[in-house]
Amino acid sequence: MKKIVITLIPLALFFGLVTLLFLNMGYHNEHVPSPLIGKSVPSFELPLLYEDKTMTEQDFIGEPWLLNVWGSWCPNCLYEHPVVTDLAQSGKLKVVGLNWKDEFSDADNWLKRLGNPYDVILVDYVGNTAIDFGVYGAPESFLIDANGIIVHKIVGELTPENVANEILPKLAQLQ
Amino acid sequence: MNTRYLALILLLLSSSSLWAIEVYDFKNQQQRELYQELTQELRCLVCQNQNLADSDADLAKDLKNQVADFVMNNQDKDTILAYMVQRYGDFVTYNPPLNAGTFFLWFSPFIVLLIGAVILIFNIRKKKQ
Structure with missing residues (x-):
């Protein structure tokens, strides 16, 4: 009896490992947790897409805002565009675009075709500001409070679900 | 026929990262080595099972440029790693603390x-x- 139990141990361990790996398979995603949550927005000075001036992070102090990183080259930005538009039109918070590594004419055409949901659009042609924000793909969105602290980050497209379950509750907590 | 095989083999070999040509103008061998060391140790965030040195993703190129800039400005290894970890978290390094x-x-x-x-x-x- 004892011998049977001992010989079964490796088998049990094996199945335990299989179960563990199997469970982790569903859990695995490519989301890198941001170390910037709870910290101040990195400082930047960026030109605007449609105005001949630059803005810094200080210009956004005073009300909560959402920074949405996008590019006309990014397929999922197309996918999330209606959601960004709905959120911006709801008037619940200011939605700011960060046009990342994009050509002006491409970005302009994209917005003309689909509509421009943004309050203002910052341009990061080189990509340095995106690196400061820890961006590693588009789209990404940052919820920032009135004092310039990053409250939440969504990696990947905004959906009606993550707006309703993450962005809006976090925003409500701020007010 | 033989030359075709040879061409194919050469083509396959040339895709190895060992043959990658670095375009940065480092001041000395130490800087070149530090750059190599850092890009081996830092993870490409887009293609997560590759390091920066092996990756050809746009973001990886930007990050490599950033690393090269720091190296050429005589920043030390810890400073550069801290810069990356502050932005991307411990996940960015293959040698986590x-x-x-x-x-x-x-x-x-x-x-x-x-x-x-x-x-x-x-x-x-x-x-x-």
Whole structure:
């Protein structure tokens, strides 16, 4: 009896490992947790897409805002565009675009075709500001409070679900 | 026919990262080595099972440029790693620091070793009897 139990141990361990790996398979995603949550927005000075001036992070102090990183080259930005538009039109918070590594004419055409949901659009042609924000793909969105602290980050497209379950509750907590 | 095979082999070989040409104008060999070391150790965030040196993703190129800039401006290794970790978290380095979150990662091999040792001792004792 004892011998049977001992010989079964490796088998049990094996199945335990299989179960563990199997469970982790569903859990695995490519989301890198941001170390910037709870910290101040990195400082930047960026030109605007449609105005001949630059803005810094200080210009956004005073009300909560959402920074949405996008590019006309990014397929999922197309996918999330209606959601960004709905959120911006709801008037619940200011939605700011960060046009990342994009050509002006491409970005302009994209917005003309689909509509421009943004309050203002910052341009990061080189990509340095995106690196400061820890961006590693588009789209990404940052919820920032009135004092310039990053409250939440969504990696990947905004959906009606993550707006309703993450962005809006976090925003409500701020007010 | 033979030349075709040769061409194919050369083509395959040339895709190896060993043949990658770095375009940066480093001042000396130390800088070149530090750059190599850092890009080996930093993870490409887009293609997560590659390091920066091996990756050709746009973001990886930007990050490599950033690393090269720092190296050419005589920043040391710790400063550059800290810069990356502040933005992308511990995940960005293939050599994660020891802290509460990574404790299991670092010590699980020793736990397995311990289990093995216990089994071994148990078996030896049994044989002696």
